[in-house]
Amino acid sequence: MSKITILGAGNGGMAMAYALGRKGHDVCIYDSPKFPAQIEAVKKQGGIEAVAKMDGAPMLDPGFAKITLATTDIKEAMEFADILMIICPSFAQEIMFDSMLPYLRNNMIIFIVPGNYGGLILNKQLHYSEKQNLNITFIDTISLPWATRLAHPGAVALMGVKEFMPMSVFPKVNKTTELETTINEVFPIQPEFLPNPIVAAFENINFGAHPVLSILNMGICENFNGQFSFYGDCCSTAVAKVEDSLDKERLAVGESLHMKLRTELEANNVLYNLHAKSMYDFNKGSDTHSKIKNAPTSSKARYITEDVPYLFVPFCELAELCGVDVPIAKSLVTLASCYNDEDYMKTGRTLAKMGFEHWSKQEILEFMER
Numbered sequence: 001m002s003k004i005t006i007l008g009a010g011n012g013g014m015a016m017a018y019a020l021g022r023k024g025h026d027v028c029i030y031d032s033p034k035f036p037a038q039i040e041a042v043k044k045q046g047g048i049e050a051v052a053k054m055d056g057a058p059m060l061d062p063g064f065a066k067i068t069l070a071t072t073d074i075k076e077a078m079e080f081a082d083i084l085m086i087i088c089p090s091f092a093q094e095i096m097f098d099s100m101l102p103y104l105r106n107n108m109i110i111f112i113v114p115g116n117y118g119g120l121i122l123n124k125q126l127h128y129s130e131k132q133n134l135n136i137t138f139i140d141t142i143s144l145p146w147a148t149r150l151a152h153p154g155a156v157a158l159m160g161v162k163e164f165m166p167m168s169v170f171p172k173v174n175k176t177t178e179l180e181t182t183i184n185e186v187f188p189i190q191p192e193f194l195p196n197p198i199v200a201a202f203e204n205i206n207f208g209a210h211p212v213l214s215i216l217n218m219g220i221c222e223n224f225n226g227q228f229s230f231y232g233d234c235c236s237t238a239v240a241k242v243e244d245s246l247d248k249e250r251l252a253v254g255e256s257l258h259m260k261l262r263t264e265l266e267a268n269n270v271l272y273n274l275h276a277k278s279m280y281d282f283n284k285g286s287d288t289h290s291k292i293k294n295a296p297t298s299s300k301a302r303y304i305t306e307d308v309p310y311l312f313v314p315f316c317e318l319a320e321l322c323g324v325d326v327p328i329a330k331s332l333v334t335l336a337s338c339y340n341d342e343d344y345m346k347t348g349r350t351l352a353k354m355g356f357e358h359w360s361k362q363e364i365l366e367f368m369e370r
Helices: 011-022 037-045 074-080 090-103 118-127 177-186 197-202 209-215 218-223 230-234 237-256 264-272 279-285 307-322 327-340 361-368
Strands: 003-007 026-030 047-050 063-066 069-071 083-086 109-112 137-141 146-152 155-161 164-170 190-194
Touching (some): 003 074, 011 037, 011 146, 037 047, 037 069, 069 074, 074 090, 083 090, 109 118, 118 164, 177 190, 209 279, 209 327, 264 279
Parallel strands (some): 026 069, 047 155, 083 109
Antiparallel strands (some): 137 164, 146 155
């Protein structure tokens, strides 16, 4: 068994800590002193609970997992383990990594769950720090392993789990047999290795449904306070058509970047072991995604404020670099920017912020091979 530190005690971090604790690993869970509620609850009860039911629906793998250390002290959390998992909103990844920098050690392994180009951003941050000579491995996953929500302080609800988890390793030179063995031992579900962090971002399972369904149904979200089935009630034949068109754009840009991508439908079917005939059928029929009524309540929800600036913005810039027109993606960015009075094409995760300003497509592809 391994020692693992989870950085972030939101729904994803709590679910990860619970799953790793159940498998017998020594787990530390950390969150900022600004957000102590979950840490205090875990510390008080000695671990994390997974509830059996939420909103009357049965949840997966209920029980209790012992947690070795729950702390709001970043130094203590970093000293606990050499395997780290950053599980926080994309906008907080750089903030979290900045707090980690003074305590980084050589050969640390850092999972970013989900990545959303995080490995490239944090690698650049490392490069311009006093720790630039350290060999750090960044692993970007495409998403969380679970559909999960916080039930109450110290407890999570696991609505569903993916069959496996696509992820990338960067720098690529660090992807050794030994590293793959370590990943297989510590990650709670089977890994599937992708070529690089850009492919991992393109394969993010939330690329289509989250922003499309929320942006095109914002009136329902705001007027009904999220108390409905997001996937089932926000999807219609017309909305599914937009989702399918967006996926064609993603595949076209991916092809220009020499990626072998699954379609959104293929990815959802294999990850959730389903056999939907269309994304309309998947959105309407997935039990995992319809167990609770917990849709976004406003345009400030992460389905927009995370997925648009941290997935769509770099996608649109890469599309322009490749000479591929992506009108659906651009329209969604425009609408989201209007909703929130923010120009996401300027404030989002741009190629320049990854260190690729004025780079050609070929230069970026060659950098991914390092």
